[in-house]
Amino acid sequence: MPLADYRQYLAMDRLPSIWCPGCGNGVALKALALALAELEIPPDKTLLANGIGCSGRVGDYVRCHRFHGTHGRTLAFVTGIKLVRPEIKAVCLLGDGDCSAIGMSHFIHTARRNVDIATIVVNNFNYGMTGGQFSPLSPHNVITSTSRSGKAEPDIDMCRLADLAGANYVSRTTIYHVVEMKNFIKEALGKKGFSFVEIISPCPTYYARYNEIGDVIKQLEWMKDKFVPIENYNQMKDAEKENFSWRGRLTDRDLPDLLSAYTRE
Ligand code: SF4
Numbered sequence: 001m002p003l004a005d006y007r008q009y010l011a012m013d014r015l016p017s018i019w020c021p022g023c024g025n026g027v028a029l030k031a032l033a034l035a036l037a038e039l040e041i042p043p044d045k046t047l048l049a050n051g052i053g054c055s056g057r058v059g060d061y062v063r064c065h066r067f068h069g070t071h072g073r074t075l076a077f078v079t080g081i082k083l084v085r086p087e088i089k090a091v092c093l094l095g096d097g098d099c100s101a102i103g104m105s106h107f108i109h110t111a112r113r114n115v116d117i118a119t120i121v122v123n124n125f126n127y128g129m130t131g132g133q134f135s136p137l138s139p140h141n142v143i144t145s146t147s148r149s150g151k152a153e154p155d156i157d158m159c160r161l162a163d164l165a166g167a168n169y170v171s172r173t174t175i176y177h178v179v180e181m182k183n184f185i186k187e188a189l190g191k192k193g194f195s196f197v198e199i200i201s202p203c204p205t206y207y208a209r210y211n212e213i214g215d216v217i218k219q220l221e222w223m224k225d226k227f228v229p230i231e232n233y234n235q236m237k238d239a240e241k242e243n244f245s246w247r248g249r250l251t252d253r254d255l256p257d258l259l260s261a262y263t264r265e
Pocket of ligand 1: 022203206
């Protein structure tokens with residue numbers, strides 16, 4: 001099989017996956033496999049680490065080094081792995097609940113330390129695996145199984161947080177924008193230091209159903225319309241911004257990563 005074939009990263013014999021029809025996790029996984037193939041990163045030099053939740057099942061469908069972390073702690077484990085095996089290309093694929101709730105402090109400090117990890121958060125705005133409870137990334141006022149009258153709390157922008165904490169690369173896209181998604185993952189994989197890609201993803205079973213977004217086609221249309229290029233978003237007046245969110249590349253810089261800082265002369 002030629003190295004550029006994305007299927008070499010996937011456990012094809014274990015497909016189809018366990019994810020619900022219309023879920024975005026499989027789309028994100030294929031985009032990751034395509035990005036790895038285009039960069040010709042060998043599977044035996046690739047680590048895919050994941051956390052707990054629906055996205056955490058990605059480890060079941062790959063053929064490369066794998067690690068399944070305890071809830072929220074995956075980035076801390078992979079920091080250790082990278083310090084002893086720096087030649088490994090480390091990818092953490094996490095869910096919004098895993099990364100932004102229990103894992104929030106690890107996220108901030110891994111970005112602050114600029115550890116050489118490509119981190120992908122598949123953000124479906126809820127804890128799908130446990131029944132659709134709200135996560136810190138569920139938008140204000142949305143309906144979830146634990147906010148039947150609308151979520152009272154505000155959400156948090158993990159991209160801006162990663163940028164502030166010191167990440168070298170930050171971008172956001174959606175499952176609708178598949179080519180952009182693959183390209184952003186590729187950019188993150190090619191960057192030395194902490195890189196972060198947020199992928200907005202449909203959860204038809206809970207989030208979309210509770211919020212009456214409609215079938216999967218409607219959910220993709222919602223992503224297409226709501227997530228506008230960051231250049232357009234920045235031109236909007238504040239009142240208009242309330243109806244939209246941005247997608248695009250927020251951060252691209254080359255600060256020294258943690259291991260380089262440790263080993264400098
Ligand atoms: S519950 Fe939601 S996130 Fe989980 S597999 Fe089903 S659609 Fe995907």
